[in-house]
Amino acid sequence: MNIRKILSLVAASMLLFNVSCSTDSSFEETIDGTLRFDSGVIISNEGGFTTTTSEVSYISNNLATVFNKIYGVNNNNEPLGKVLQSIGFNGDRAYLVSNIPNKIDIVDRYTFKKQTTVTSNLDGARYIAFSGKQYYVTNSNFDTHKRKLNVYNISDNSFVKSIDLTNAAEKVVEANGSIVVQSDGVGYDANWNAIPTGYTVTIVNPSTNVISQTVNLPNEGIIRDLISYKECLCTGFG
Template sequence: MKLSKILMSAFAFTLLFNISCRNEDPITPDAPKGAYENGILVTNEGNFGSPTASVSFISNDLNTVENNIYSANNGQAPLGDVLQNIGVQGDNAYLILNNSNKIEIVNRYTFKKTATVTEQISQPRYIAFANNNYYVTNSSGSSKFVTVYSTATNAFVKKIDLASTGERIVEAGGKIIVQNAAYSSGNKLTFINPTSNTIESVLAVPTGTIQKTISNGGYVYTIASTSTDSYIYKINPSGTINSSVTLTGIGNANNLEIDGTKFIFSSGNNVYTMDMNTTKVPTTPIITLTNTTWSSMYGFGVVDGKIFISDANGFTADSTVDIYSTSGSLLKTINTARGTNGFYKN
């Protein structure tokens, strides 16, 4: 046999052996990041004036519920007074404590505390992220402003004064947008350039009081209402209205969420859904709550095709949370903690 044929045979055998070994190598799955990966974080305000705020965790399959996860993972330390909002970025969760005037930062998967921010904080409300910074709205008496911090160091960067209330805040298309409306008063949005951290423009919606502002697909969506009709505005991050839908006959709509290609919103004790690409107004709610007290829809959220609605039970008892499919079928009812107000995918 020629030497070249011997070498070729040896090379082929070696190649086949290596491929076979590689095919038999075990596949190592990613190590779990922590107990609270792949679930829903739930914000519980607690009673105003007392450090009873807390965070609950619901697993994606809805079979596991754990309350008070901050204290459980931080030596039973209390979280604070009035947990308003949670923002998640990277491995961190930012817990906005309104009446404690602070932001507690934890690892979002283990809930171990990593930092506390208090500089230039006064009655903080909501948080958004852009350009390696995080932006927090503050509304304290006549003082309304946005504070900016570095996500790398948590150092204070800048204070941006607002002409009116600073409430919800979102990022869309590389811009930061502040909702200048709260408690059924106000109709404006402020647009901030996160490169210069300066205000670029202020937009007033044509009709209605703004109830909630969210971000989706690079656009800003805000729901505004009057006592008789409501309006969903799709807004460009440049600060102009792209399009709008009039919800004729549905007054005082709020709690706007987007699930896939559908709007989900509430009015009173009713929950409606409609396709984002139509102007046809829904006539029949998918959910109607039988409890009609003021706290029966205190918290509202949509996560991965499930609608979460909390009843705060008048803040005299812990909250109950009803979980529905987006077709309106009740999937499960669970107990959380005092004053459940929000639901966040983790």
């Protein structure tokens, strides 16, 4: 998602995932007849900033089948939220990170049936990454300018700690045994004009959950994407 446009009413980001070694894109069913959303593409529909329209769609690999609103349909039409910021995958679970309201809905990644919801210490939840027995969630509150990386235990989703960041916290990935945070982004003035907050990538040691290094980037533009420890796409601001 273009991180400058947090007020856009409709946005969608595509997350490709292959959960089967087979090239067969036909649907499988569980014992109770529930559809399995594998061998295809999951699409996170961000929704409107002021309306409860976030949802998730599925497209089969051969593009022949589309299912919309797979979260609501499989959870008694429960609304997902207003701003579905991102989706992360770990094992047989999908983590749906919603910026508004601040929550992470954890679902079975194949059936999208909800298992639990995490809300503890979230404040402008953005993106998620996994390392060992823990997961990491970036938070950026554009009103209070609070920026941090939250750490949670995968086993019981208990909150571990927050790691404060100087600049806006956006994308986060696990790479080369480290947690790498895009601690470069934008803030907003009173008229919601984008303002760069810094030009860094922050590296966290997942064994200690302490910042081990801050990498300074060229003092211009903003990071457009963070792929891994060695792949950081930067472009001019605007």
